[in-house]
Amino acid sequence: xxxxxxxxxxxxxxxxxxxxxxxxxxxxxxxxxxxxxxxxxxxxxxxxxxxxxxxxxxxxxxxxxxxxxxxxxxxxxxxxxxxxxxxxxxxxxxxxxxxxxxxxxxxxxxxxxxxxxxxxxxxxxxxxxxxxxxxxxxxxxxxxxxxxxxxxxxxxxxxxxxxxxxxxxxxxxxxxxxxxxxxxxxxxxxxxxxxxxxxxxxxxxxxxxxxxxxxxxxxxxxxxxxxxxxxxxxxxxxxxxxxxxxxxxxxxxxxxxxxxx
Amino acid sequence: xxxxxxxxxxxxxxxxxxxxxxxxxxxxxxxxxxxxxxxxxxxxxxxxxxxxxxxxxxxxxxxxxxxxxxxxxxxxxxxxxxxxxxxxxxxxxxxxxxxxxxxxxxxxxxxxxxxxxxxxxxxxxxxxxxxxxxxxxxxxxxxxxxxxxxxxxxxxxxxxx
Numbered sequence: 553x554x555x556x557x558x559x560x561x562x563x564x565x566x567x568x569x570x571x572x573x574x575x576x577x578x579x580x581x582x583x584x585x586x587x588x589x590x591x592x593x594x595x596x597x598x599x600x601x602x603x604x605x606x607x608x609x610x611x612x613x614x615x616x617x618x619x620x621x622x623x624x625x626x627x628x629x630x631x632x633x634x635x636x637x638x639x640x641x642x643x644x645x646x647x648x649x650x651x652x653x654x655x656x657x658x659x660x661x662x663x664x665x666x667x668x669x670x671x672x673x674x675x676x677x678x679x680x681x682x683x684x685x686x687x688x689x690x691x692x693x694x695x696x697x698x699x700x701x702x703x704x705x706x707x708x709x710x711x712x713x714x715x716x717x718x719x720x721x722x723x724x725x726x727x728x729x730x731x732x733x734x735x736x737x738x739x740x741x742x743x744x745x746x747x748x749x750x751x752x753x754x755x756x757x758x759x760x761x762x763x764x765x766x767x768x769x770x771x772x773x774x775x776x777x778x779x780x781x782x783x784x785x786x787x788x789x790x791x792x793x794x795x796x797x798x799x800x801x802x803x804x805x806x807x808x809x810x811x812x813x
Numbered sequence: 814x815x816x817x818x819x820x821x822x823x824x825x826x827x828x829x830x831x832x833x834x835x836x837x838x839x840x841x842x843x844x845x846x847x848x849x850x851x852x853x854x855x856x857x858x859x860x861x862x863x864x865x866x867x868x869x870x871x872x873x874x875x876x877x878x879x880x881x882x883x884x885x886x887x888x889x890x891x892x893x894x895x896x897x898x899x900x901x902x903x904x905x906x907x908x909x910x911x912x913x914x915x916x917x918x919x920x921x922x923x924x925x926x927x928x929x930x931x932x933x934x935x936x937x938x939x940x941x942x943x944x945x946x947x948x949x950x951x952x953x954x955x956x957x958x959x960x961x962x963x964x965x966x967x968x969x970x971x972x973x974x
Binding site: 595613 | 848865867869870871875887896899903912919931934935936
């Protein structure tokens with residue numbers, strides 16, 4: 553097989569994997585090899601534009617699918633919202649109320665369809681970021697936000713001196729204060745809510761009896777609404793102060809400054 | 814998915830009698846679809862579920878009525894989804910595929926979980942409904958759910974804009 557035959561074979565194979573199906577609502581469904589984890593193919597549609605060219609659109613179906621297991625609000629704010637904005641900007645997509653689309657000329661259609669499919673993959677993959685990158689980003693954002701309020705005098709993964717088995721009970725962020733230090737715990741998910749509750753209760757048990765060891769604890773949720781009620785209640789009872797999301801910057805500043813000075 | 818589920822456990826979860834606790838839940842617009850979620854508990858009180866209903870605001874054939882189970886680990890697993898016919902589907906393990914125009918029901922299976930796919934990857938074509946009302950009715954029948962006033966292909970659950 554020479555290079556021309558190879559090209560022909562690749563082109564024929566690619567074309568065989570793509571079908572354009574006319575719908576009765578003015579759109580064309582484009583069946584491609586792009587698939588979600590449940591075996592359903594991506595919903596890619598084409599529509600002729602009155603000004604010439606073609607609109608490639610998902611008609612909002614990607615967000616609808618993501619809503620089965622997720623509250624869509626969390627993709628519009630915080631770390632996930634910023635990642636979504638990056639995906640949309642990088643792929644040169646436009647968005648209208650959850651519909652992602654791009655307008656292209658006929659000549660660009662093939663490469664644009666591939667780029668559009670890749671972008672939908674990145675958007676859908678935001679649902680997998682709950683326990684990985686978003687959590688990492690959350691802790692980074694938390695540290696930066698606290699440093700923005702109190703300056704650089706912040707210790708990460710702080711081990712409390714003199715505490716029995718202290719290494720088993722680390723504090724996410726330690727901020728020394730004039731009256732007493734503030735121990736800050738970031739809470740992105742249910743397991744961390746439970747761990748933070750245990751650590752705060754342990755610290756209270758061993759430190760609160762001695763006035764010179766007194767401290768205040770601040771819990772910052774990534775999204776309080778994602779924490780089951782009972783876990784949230786236990787944590788609220790254990791901690792001195794709470795901030796319900798990283799977006800509540802002014803509230804975090806107020807509480808930190810009040811506790812430190 | 815972090816938890817493992819056997820086919821026996823999936824069948825047990827689907828078959829156990831359940832009831833809807835908020836049958837008056839209202840549909841709300843969200844992005845380009847309407848959504849309505851019903852809270853469901855097993856009659857024994859030991860298991861919690863949610864029925865999620867989604868209808869695209871323009872495409873009548875793009876909808877789903879599904880049941881997700883809330884494991885005590887905090888993870889939610891979709892056990893069944895009665896889907897519209899707007900898109901193709903492929904069952905990777907069996908190698909079967911069907912084109913747009915086929916209403917289909919996704920069901921959680923142990924084999925797809927073990928292979929790392931979404932639990933409810935496997936789907937079969939159905940002739941049991943052609944609209945969201947019928948899909949919700951079918952879901953309630955197949956998953957032994959009471960407390961919702963459903964009927965096959967009758968009154969419109971969603972008012973299209």
